[in-house]
Amino acid sequence: MPVLRFDNVSKHYAGGRQALSEVTFEVDAGEMLFVTGHSGAGKSTLLKLIHLSERASRGAVLFNERNLRNVRGRQVAMHRREVGVVFQDHRLLADRSVADNVGLPLLLRGTARGEIGKRVRVALEKVALADRGDALPTQLSAGEQQRVGIARALVTEPRLLVADEPTGNLDPTLSAEIMALLESLPERGTSVLVASHDLGLVKRMRKRVLVLGDGRLLDDIRPEDLAE
Numbered sequence: 001m002p003v004l005r006f007d008n009v010s011k012h013y014a015g016g017r018q019a020l021s022e023v024t025f026e027v028d029a030g031e032m033l034f035v036t037g038h039s040g041a042g043k044s045t046l047l048k049l050i051h052l053s054e055r056a057s058r059g060a061v062l063f064n065e066r067n068l069r070n071v072r073g074r075q076v077a078m079h080r081r082e083v084g085v086v087f088q089d090h091r092l093l094a095d096r097s098v099a100d101n102v103g104l105p106l107l108l109r110g111t112a113r114g115e116i117g118k119r120v121r122v123a124l125e126k127v128a129l130a131d132r133g134d135a136l137p138t139q140l141s142a143g144e145q146q147r148v149g150i151a152r153a154l155v156t157e158p159r160l161l162v163a164d165e166p167t168g169n170l171d172p173t174l175s176a177e178i179m180a181l182l183e184s185l186p187e188r189g190t191s192v193l194v195a196s197h198d199l200g201l202v203k204r205m206r207k208r209v210l211v212l213g214d215g216r217l218l219d220d221i222r223p224e225d226l227a228e
């Protein structure tokens with residue numbers, strides 16, 4: 001069963017141009033794939049429709065076979081528990097410890113303190129920062145800060161993680177490290193969808209790639225289709 005399905009999805013912003021035009025694809029459970037394309041191609045918009053920062057103008061976005069059009073009000077927060085989001089600038093709170101940053105999504109949901117502590121430890125272990133929970137984000141390197149952002153996205157144990165240019169601010173070595181981490185997640189049951197305009201990086205990963213151009217899905221490349 002696909003975890004995510006876009007069925008002829010279009011998005012136009014009020015007063016703006018068409019950001020997505022009739023986009024159709026499926027993501028299987030446990031799959032990692034990329035979405036790439038030039039600046040303005042519609043990558044961020046595609047991710048925003050998945051975590052309901054934006055709504056489709058036409059067509060259907062289905063998550064676990066559920067049409068997100070019908071996810072309203074309080075259900076939006078429940079939906080977001082199943083979709084972890086990683087941003088380019090990681091958006092960590094500077095005056096809170098690493099552990100508090102990672103636990104924030106659980107705190108906002110009213111999870112019991114003891115349970116938060118346990119889940120934060122598990123999430124920090126996944127990103128190899130188990131010993132940095134008490135540090136402040138500013139005491140960590142850029143790559144470590146992005147790993148904290150990933151831990152925060154994983155703490156609710158989402159079915160799907162979406163990452164918008166997660167290596168946009170990192171040098172090639174740290175980018176490769178973050179990609180290796182993201183690549184390890186499908187083995188643990190979380191599908192991963194990464195938006196990146198860094199074609200070189202995307203190619204090196206040898207994963208499925210959705211190519212957007214001016215809001216259209218130009219190509220859906222599977223690694224097994226690529227000749228050596």
Ligand code: ADP
Nearest residue numbers: 013016017019038039040041042043044045046
């Ligand atoms: P990408 O992530 O590939 O750079 P975006 O999804 O951010 O592309 O943008 C796609 C198109 O939609 C661009 O033309 C952009 O200017 C436009 N756009 C994005 N967000 C908005 C918005 N909130 N209002 C109006 N236009 C927008």
Ligand code: ADP
Nearest residue numbers: 013015016017040043044045048054088164165
């Ligand atoms: P991105 O998602 O592409 O990384 P951001 O989300 O940081 O960029 O963009 C900042 C805000 O500006 C977003 O809410 C985005 O939707 C909005 N935006 C982008 N392009 C336009 C546009 N052409 N007109 C109006 N708003 C836009």
